[in-house]
Amino acid sequence: MTGVSGAGRWPGVDVLEAQTVVVGDLADAHDEVDGLPFAVELPERGTHAAGVGRAAARLVEMPTEIGPHGWKLADRPGADLARAQALAREDLDALAVAAHGYAGPLVVPALGPLTLAARLYLARGDRVLTDPGAVRDLADSAGAGLAEHVAAVRRTVPGAEVTVLLHEPLLAQVVAGVLPTFSGFAMSGGGAMRPVRGPVAAERLGGVLDPVRAAGAVRVVVHGGASWTALRVVREARADAAALEVGGLDERAWEHVAETVEAGLGLWAQVPPPATSQCAGDDVVGQADALTRPWRSVGLPVAGLGDVVVLAPRVPDGTSPDDARGALAGTVRCARIVAERAQR
Secondary structure: OOEEEOOOEOOOOOHHHHHHHHHHHHHOOOOOOEEOOEOOEOHHHOOOOOHHHHHHHHOOOOOEEEEOOEEEEOOOOOHHHHHHHHHHHHHHHHHHHHOOOOEEEEEEEEEOHHHHHHHOEOOOOOEHHHOHHHHHHHHHHHHHHHHHHHHHHHHHOOEEEEEEEEEOOOHHHHHHOOOEOOOOOOOOOOOEOOOOOHHHHHHHHHHHHHHHHHOOOOEEEEEOOOOHHHHHHHHHOOOOEEEEEOOOOOHHHHHHHHHHHHOOOEEEEEOOOOOEEOOOEEOHHHHHHHHHHHHHHOOOOHHHHHHOEEEOOOOOOOOOHHHHHHHHHHHHHHHHHHHHHHOO
């Protein structure tokens, strides 16, 4: 059955209200589609609650703090780490209340190790990604920390079947070696950081996937952002599914998506925001077309759309909680159209 979920990000600062809305709305999205509630992330609460801060708070035996340019490794735990960890506990408490008595799929988003390495700074120096040994240690620490988090979520919601949605929006750039160094000095020519070769990147991802599965996650999905070039690494890392923003993919990209699906991986398709008109409202049919038309054009079986999970569009800055809830409801309608087309 076609699934529907979200990537994690949600507007506002009231985590209990947000989590209650998401669990309630998606748990009730039954019949034609399979609703997959997700743990919310509220970055409007500040840098301690945003993606890097949340990931930094989970690292095991690698303390972090906020430096002049953002989160960095630290010599010892301090106030920044304590604040991020306190917010993480608040999130778990909210999930416990919102999902009390719930049994079923639950998506837990997290920042992946390679994107984290590209955004986190060494204690004294450039980004962690510039140091291969530090990248390896960071991936190991992130895997152990995320495994602990999965175990905590399963204790908080005993009936949850946890899927980890690992966000790696910079994976393609990391492998291509096109991310600039902070200093601007060349490491591999042109002022860019050295590329992390595909097999090494897959190994680093695998260093997170394995302990997360051992902690009880039923599947791990790697979200490569908008770039199809990350798909090979996702396959080599032995992820259960690949997630992509499908709105901007061309025919060549969809051929690689088809290869990934035919290799046995699931597809989590993050659809674009709907076109909107004053008379007709949101065009959820157009949203569905962004997935189903290219799916058919590359020769994938229509029935396979029944195995796809449709992800709500990314939440832009400035979105209100009411608008985000409306967008999520629109994505449920979009997923129902995809499910209908899977049966034709």
